[in-house]
Amino acid sequence: MRWMWVDRFTEFVSGSHASGIKNVALDEDVLDDYCPGFPYLPPTLIIEGMAQLGGILVAEKFDWDKRVVLAKVGKAEFFFPARPGDQLHYRVELESAQEDGAVAAGTSHREGVLQAKIELMFAFLEDGKFADGPLFKPGDLATMLRLMSMFQVAVGTDGKPIQISDKL
Amino acid sequence: MTATSEEIFEKVQAALIDALGVDDDEVTPGATLVGDLGAESIDFLDIVFRLEKAFGISIPREDLSPEDILTNSQFVKDGLVTAEGMAKLKSRMPWADLSKFEKNPRVQDFGNLLTVQDMCNYVGTKISA
Numbered sequence: 001m002r003w004m005w006v007d008r009f010t011e012f013v014s015g016s017h018a019s020g021i022k023n024v025a026l027d028e029d030v031l032d033d034y035c036p037g038f039p040y041l042p043p044t045l046i047i048e049g050m051a052q053l054g055g056i057l058v059a060e061k062f063d064w065d066k067r068v069v070l071a072k073v074g075k076a077e078f079f080f081p082a083r084p085g086d087q088l089h090y091r092v093e094l095e096s097a098q099e100d101g102a103v104a105a106g107t108s109h110r111e112g113v114l115q116a117k118i119e120l121m122f123a124f125l126e127d128g129k130f131a132d133g134p135l136f137k138p139g140d141l142a143t144m145l146r147l148m149s150m151f152q153v154a155v156g157t158d159g160k161p162i163q164i165s166d167k168l
Numbered sequence: 169m170t171a172t173s174e175e176i177f178e179k180v181q182a183a184l185i186d187a188l189g190v191d192d193d194e195v196t197p198g199a200t201l202v203g204d205l206g207a208e209s210i211d212f213l214d215i216v217f218r219l220e221k222a223f224g225i226s227i228p229r230e231d232l233s234p235e236d237i238l239t240n241s242q243f244v245k246d247g248l249v250t251a252e253g254m255a256k257l258k259s260r261m262p263w264a265d266l267s268k269f270e271k272n273p274r275v276q277d278f279g280n281l282l283t284v285q286d287m288c289n290y291v292g293t294k295i296s297a
Contacts, residue, residue: 071210071213072210072211072214074186074187075186095221096217096220096221100213100229101213101217103217121210121214121217123210123213
């Protein structure tokens with residue numbers, strides 16, 4: 001299974017915020033398995049989608065030098081299920097980023113109506129803990145970000161397009 | 169900036185309720201963060217972020233977790249903090265009540281030392297600085 005829970009980045013401003021689209025489709029296996037007979041996107045995967053946007057936001061801010069992991073989900077509220085055919089618009093704002101972690105707030109909207117809102121906390125794996133070396137094989141993350149069209153929209157704090165880093 | 173101890177307590181309490189998912193009546197001044205409120209190591213980062221935001225302060229990480237002292241053989245012998253180590257801890261954390269810990273200063277017990285009141289005292293020193 002591909003572990004990409006955002007279909008496309010629609011906005012990315014370094015160190016500030018990122019937005020993306022998630023289309024919910026009936027041919028996704030997870031919709032069958034989660035609640036047979038009433039297909040909807042599991043809320044955990046909505047969190048995962050926003051965490052991917054937020055994690056990339058954090059990793060890019062630190063020039064891809066940190067091993068960023070989702071450490072904690074604070075509040076997570078879901079107001080209605082995301083059903084097949086829905087298009088979710090995620091937006092994640094970076095609230096604080098420091099040397100040992102970061103906090104972000106995310107929202108999911110469907111047709112302009114708030115579908116979910118969450119708080120995310122990211123931590124950075126220290127060397128030698130949990131896993132050695134990079135979390136991605138060389139080139140894998142760049143491929144993933146290309147597939148999600150990140151570099152088509154990503155801009156730095158100066159408003160200029162972000163280049164694909166050699167570190168990816 | 170001036171804030172009464174009640175205002176500080178209310179904000180600290182709110183931060184702990186959000187970070188730890190506990191009820192307001194559990195967050196009493198004498199409650200320990202780890203033992204009574206169930207804080208795990210990752211929660212401390214969360215608590216620090218929330219306190220920084222709530223009070224507009226910056227919290228150096230070594231202020232709340234003096235690991236450099238507790239892992240230094242100069243200050244720890246046979247799992248116990250030495251007198252020199254205690255002096256160092258008191259100097260680093262003048263806002264914390266170390267009296268109980270001092271009677272049997274086992275390093276392994278340090279993690280469950282901090283109380284809600286200690287956190288309020290700490291924030292008080294930061295915003296009055």
